[in-house]
Amino acid sequence: xxxxxLLRSQLETVTEALAARGMRFDAAAFQAMEGERKSLQTxxxxxxxxxxxxxxQIGMLKGKGEDASAVMSEVAGLGDELKANEQALSAxxxxxxEFVARLPNLPHESVPHGADETANVEVLRxxxxxxxxxxxxxxxxxxxxxxxxxxxxxxxxxxxxxxVLRGGIARLxxxxxxxxxxxxxxxxxxxxxxxxxxxxxxxxxxTGQLPKFEEDLFAVPxxxxxxxxxxxxxxxxxxxxxxGELLAPDALPMKFVGHTPCFRSEAGxxxxxxxxxxxxxxxxKVELVRIEHPERSWDALEELVGHAEAIxxxxxxxxxxxxxxxxxxxxxxxxTYDLEVWLPAxxxxxxxxxxxxxxxxxxxxxxxxxxxxxxxxxxVHTLNGSGLxxxxxxxxVLENYQQADGSVRVPAAxxxxxxxxxxxxxVR
RNA sequence: GGAGGUGUGGCAGAGUGGUUGAAUGCACCGGUCUUGAAAACCGGCAGGGGUUCACGCCCCUCGUGAGUUCGAAUCUCACCGCCUCCGCCA
Numbered sequence: 454x455x456x457x458x459l460l461r462s463q464l465e466t467v468t469e470a471l472a473a474r475g476m477r478f479d480a481a482a483f484q485a486m487e488g489e490r491k492s493l494q495t496x497x498x499x500x501x502x503x504x505x506x507x508x509x510q511i512g513m514l515k516g517k518g519e520d521a522s523a524v525m526s527e528v529a530g531l532g533d534e535l536k537a538n539e540q541a542l543s544a545x546x547x548x549x550x551e552f553v554a555r556l557p558n559l560p561h562e563s564v565p566h567g568a569d570e571t572a573n574v575e576v577l578r579x580x581x582x583x584x585x586x587x588x589x590x591x592x593x594x595x596x597x598x599x600x601x602x603x604x605x606x607x608x609x610x611x612x613x614x615x616x617v618l619r620g621g622i623a624r625l626x627x628x629x630x631x632x633x634x635x636x637x638x639x640x641x642x643x644x645x646x647x648x649x650x651x652x653x654x655x656x657x658x659x660t661g662q663l664p665k666f667e668e669d670l671f672a673v674p675x676x677x678x679x680x681x682x683x684x685x686x687x688x689x690x691x692x693x694x695x696x697g698e699l700l701a702p703d704a705l706p707m708k709f710v711g712h713t714p715c716f717r718s719e720a721g722x723x724x725x726x727x728x729x730x731x732x733x734x735x736x737x738k739v740e741l742v743r744i745e746h747p748e749r750s751w752d753a754l755e756e757l758v759g760h761a762e763a764i765x766x767x768x769x770x771x772x773x774x775x776x777x778x779x780x781x782x783x784x785x786x787x788x789t790y791d792l793e794v795w796l797p798a799x800x801x802x803x804x805x806x807x808x809x810x811x812x813x814x815x816x817x818x819x820x821x822x823x824x825x826x827x828x829x830x831x832x833v834h835t836l837n838g839s840g841l842x843x844x845x846x847x848x849x850v851l852e853n854y855q856q857a858d859g860s861v862r863v864p865a866a867x868x869x870x871x872x873x874x875x876x877x878x879x880v881r
Numbered sequence: 882g883g884a885g886g887u888g889u890g891g892c893a894g895a896g897u898g899g900u901u902g903a904a905u906g907c908a909c910c911g912g913u914c915u916u917g918a919a920a921a922c923c924g925g926c927a928g929g930g931g932u933u934c935a936c937g938c939c940c941c942u943c944g945u946g947a948g949u950u951c952g953a954a955u956c957u958c959a960c961c962g963c964c965u966c967c968g969c970c971a
Contacts, residue, residue, distance in 0.1 A: 494931060498940045508952040512899035521951085528951045699891060824891075830928080
């Protein structure tokens with residue numbers, strides 16, 4: 454959520470910044486609502502002040518045993534107008550709030566300008582694609598040959614965009630997640646967390662999925678009129694740890710790593726990535742989340758990306774590091790690095806991690822603050838990044854480590870997590 | 882599922898219709914004292930918003946939302962969380 458004070462005082466600057474993100478911001482509509490709010494609020498508060506003063510008088514008079522009926526009838530006359538004003542004001546405030554809640558975060562000054570992903574900037578390329586003896590097969594064929602990747606059964610069980618894994622590939626999938634968790638906890642200082650996969654609407658608001666992106670989520674009705682949402686990323690439950698909290702300075706930074714399934718409706722992505730497990734309704738992800746002091750968050754972002762990169766390096770998977778341009782960033786992000794892994798079958802790099810600093814955007818939505826040394830309360834800065842998307846890492850390993858005989862080598866760093874297995878062979 | 886209790890500032894904890902946004906303690910900040918620290922003492926200290934050049938004035942907030950009342954932390958209702966007991970299930 455943007456600071457409404459900023460909207461009031463720097464309307465032009467904000468409008469420009471949002472335009473860079475491809476967001477058409479109706480400044481006139483906002484100003485109209487604000488003008489109305491101002492007069493309505495002033496009038497309402499005048500009436501409230503009058504009522505409070507008169508009521509206080511009644512109290513004093515009655516305390517002294519005097520007659521208060523004249524004052525009482527005067528204050529009674531205020532009732533209708535006051536009530537009407539209060540209702541109009543709260544309705545308007547709700548409208549303004551809803552309006553502001555749908556505005557995305559402002560890009561950091563270091564973010565390149567551009568309309569879409571073609572304007573993203575490559576800042577680093579690591580590793581070189583190994584030579585694979587022709588023909589190069591994609592993970593779907595590799596998985597089918599191994600008998601470990603089964604989309605037909607998944608369709609029977611659930612539908613398209615789901616997968617069933619078996620044998621060595623299922624094991625590989627588990628090993629990858631465990632490996633990532635162990636590296637981040639042992640080597641990068643993150644605290645492992647286990648969290649709910651269903652969350653309430655307030656949590657979804659806190660990280661920015663609601664109110665604007667409800668169609669991307671799976672909802673589960675519960676109780677009378679209540680509902681849960683399936684998390685689209687563990688960023689949601691983990692970041693919301695601090696919702697509504699006023700934290701002591703020494704409580705920060707908080708560094709969490711969680712492994713959860715993620716659920717996305719993928720509404721609007723109908724023709725895209727229909728083959729294989731690149732884009733699924735359910736996938737596992739190991740997520741890094743950091744709650745930071747405002748002045749530390751930009752350093753923290755660089756660290757965080759490095760932690761995600763470390764996984765790719767240990768697995769010896771070639772990747773490149775991109776800075777997303779203004780037009781390609783997510784709703785809550787102030788700056789985002791994407792890590793893209795080399796997929797030989799697609800002969801290109803594909804996103805496997807997205808690491809963002811959200812600044813105070815989520816902190817303000819969550820009302821999560823930290824008491825600074827100066828005694829002021831500031832909204833915390835929040836960061837999150839995939840470290841990594843497990844399903845896509847599985848795809849990357851299958852494709853990059855495929856061998857001519859149809860088997861798949863296990864990356865050396867992963868062998869201990871595979872119980873010593875170095876080669877994935879067909880399921881019997 | 883049934884019965885009862887409870888939800889107040891960073892924390893603990895008073896407050897049951899009227900000059901209470903809220904006693905007190907702890908924590909925190911400033912000062913006195915001290916070579917320094919501690920202790921003691923003095924002072925400050927909830928958040929958000931409106932208005933003002935400023936001093937200030939005003940409004941809202943005691944889990945959330947409705948309601949009663951001239952006036953609600955205090956009364957009523959619903960919801961949410963927590964605690965205890967009973968039942969049921971693992």
